[in-house]
Amino acid sequence: MLNPTPRVRFAPSPTGLLHVGNARTALYNWLFARHTGGEFLLRIEDTDVERSEARYEAQLIEDLRWLGLDWTEGPQIGGPYAPYRQSERLEIYQQHTEQLLGEDKAYRCFCTAEELEQERQLALREQRAQVYSGKCRALAANQAQTRAAAGETFAVRLAVPDAPLRFHDIVRGDVEFAGETVSDFILVRSSGMPVYNYVVTIDDALMRITHVIRGDDHISNTPRQVAIYQAFGWSLPEFAHLSTILGSDRERLSKRHGATSIASFREMGILPQALANYLALLGWGAEGGTRETFTREELIAEFKLERVTPSPAVFDWDKLHWLNRHAIKQAPPAELRQLAWPYFTARQWLPPLSPEDAAVVQWFARVLDLFLPAVDQLQQLPEKAAALWNLAPVTQEDAALLASEAGERVVRAFTAKIRAEAGAMTPQRFKELMNEVKAETGAKGKDLFHPVRIILTGAHSGPEFDKLIPLLEEGSQLDLPTHVLSVRERVEAFSATVL
Numbered sequence: 001m002l003n004p005t006p007r008v009r010f011a012p013s014p015t016g017l018l019h020v021g022n023a024r025t026a027l028y029n030w031l032f033a034r035h036t037g038g039e040f041l042l043r044i045e046d047t048d049v050e051r052s053e054a055r056y057e058a059q060l061i062e063d064l065r066w067l068g069l070d071w072t073e074g075p076q077i078g079g080p081y082a083p084y085r086q087s088e089r090l091e092i093y094q095q096h097t098e099q100l101l102g103e104d105k106a107y108r109c110f111c112t113a114e115e116l117e118q119e120r121q122l123a124l125r126e127q128r129a130q131v132y133s134g135k136c137r138a139l140a141a142n143q144a145q146t147r148a149a150a151g152e153t154f155a156v157r158l159a160v161p162d163a164p165l166r167f168h169d170i171v172r173g174d175v176e177f178a179g180e181t182v183s184d185f186i187l188v189r190s191s192g193m194p195v196y197n198y199v200v201t202i203d204d205a206l207m208r209i210t211h212v213i214r215g216d217d218h219i220s221n222t223p224r225q226v227a228i229y230q231a232f233g234w235s236l237p238e239f240a241h242l243s244t245i246l247g248s249d250r251e252r253l254s255k256r257h258g259a260t261s262i263a264s265f266r267e268m269g270i271l272p273q274a275l276a277n278y279l280a281l282l283g284w285g286a287e288g289g290t291r292e293t294f295t296r297e298e299l300i301a302e303f304k305l306e307r308v309t310p311s312p313a314v315f316d317w318d319k320l321h322w323l324n325r326h327a328i329k330q331a332p333p334a335e336l337r338q339l340a341w342p343y344f345t346a347r348q349w350l351p352p353l354s355p356e357d358a359a360v361v362q363w364f365a366r367v368l369d370l371f372l373p374a375v376d377q378l379q380q381l382p383e384k385a386a387a388l389w390n391l392a393p394v395t396q397e398d399a400a401l402l403a404s405e406a407g408e409r410v411v412r413a414f415t416a417k418i419r420a421e422a423g424a425m426t427p428q429r430f431k432e433l434m435n436e437v438k439a440e441t442g443a444k445g446k447d448l449f450h451p452v453r454i455i456l457t458g459a460h461s462g463p464e465f466d467k468l469i470p471l472l473e474e475g476s477q478l479d480l481p482t483h484v485l486s487v488r489e490r491v492e493a494f495s496a497t498v499l
């Protein structure tokens with residue numbers, strides 16, 4: 001028999017932001033589907049009504065799209081197995097519960113919370129596993145029905161056969177759990193709400209999921225899900241449980257380790273292709289190589305679940321930054337402009353991006369050429385380029401340098417020369433003037449350049465004058481929310497405040 005078309009799903013709970021671990025799960029599912037010519041669907045697991053919020057669902061979808069993932073079935077777009085939100089599928093679950101009760105594969109449990117707690121305490125004292133005794137399994141079906149009809153509340157439990165529960169995991173191999181470790185667990189709470197293990201299994205089966213790829217925090221849930229597949233007589237999908245992601249201290253990655261949400265990476269100016277590349281490497285490697293940079297197409301071509309490692313992956317900022325710098329080098333200028341621009345409008349340094357404003361767009365392209373090689377994240381750009389808009393306050397050390405006899409000589413000669421110039425400064429002319437200052441003062445090297453740089457930018461280090469000067473001169477001609485001072489204006493501003 002031919003294998004069916006692979007079908008995989010990403011099934012997030014909309015109870016918070018999308019984080020590194022879940023984003024990696026989504027990416028691996030997507031890559032697997034793309035690699036195998038299969039289908040990738042999105043299902044929203046919102047049966048926890050207290051914690052689920054529509055805004056998280058919206059944000060999640062936005063984050064997945066930003067990361068470059070797409071799906072052919074899901075909430076909003078629908079599909080052959082709709083609805084794709086669990087809160088809209090309660091009737092389906094209920095029908096399945098009727099079926100299981102009718103076939104005696106599940107039973108009503110009337111035990112109260114206190115009774116269950118007493119049972120637990122007793123098991124604890126007797127050093128037995130603290131699992132449900134199965135007391136209500138013995139109730140005759142008609143008796144249970146009568147109690148239910150009389151209004152007594154009940155949970156529904158699965159009658160789990162006393163046999164090992166086995167499944168195959170592509171990452172870990174064959175896995176087996178003893179039946180009694182699972183016991184007769186709850187499918188539907190006394191509130192009427194079905195539990196995660198139950199609904200996830202029904203949905204995966206009805207949606208014809210062939211491969212369940214998810215975080216290994218779910219591995220202990222899997223035997224319960226296997227028991228449910230068996231109760232319905234459904235065949236098992238393949239499983240692939242992805243390893244835990246650790247922080248640099250080798251503790252499970254969490255908020256304590258700083259930003260881990262996809263939204264925060266986007267805000268920092270990590271490029272989506274860099275993050276996708278990085279997440280792909282968190283627990284997977286291409287065959288026979290140490291290669292680390294991959295385009296999306298290369299990832300699709302190379303990705304195999306068999307190459308996913310069971311050992312934990314450690315989140316490494318240096319590597320993410322390295323991949324981000326690589327992605328910045330590869331990205332088309334228009335994309336970088338689009339991504340970088342908002343950091344400058346936020347500071348009121350640039351107007352909102354308008355492609356018709358060709359002069360500003362071209363000038364900013366050169367600002368980017370100059371400063372992009374110096375950043376790990378796009379959000380660092382304004383700080384790197386700050387000298388264009390702001391003169392940094394002169395430090396005490398630099399002030400002392402300017403006040404020294406040699407420093408002062410350079411300052412006087414330089415400011416006088418700039419003031420005597422008419423028209424815009426060019427790098428060529430600037431060089432000539434610097435040579436004149438050098439000849440007149442006898443200063444050279446950093447004794448010559450540091451004072452001049454402090455006058456022009458407020459700091460004694462920064463980009464080459466050849467590149468900086470045209471940006472200052474041309475920037476000063478543009479109509480920007482914060483004016484860029486020309487060389488001449490800088491000399492005047494310096495004289496007014498420092499001299």
Ligand code: GLU
Nearest residue numbers: 011012013045200214218
């Ligand atoms: N809603 C579950 C989660 O977000 C999905 C687990 C699964 O993929 O089965 O962890």
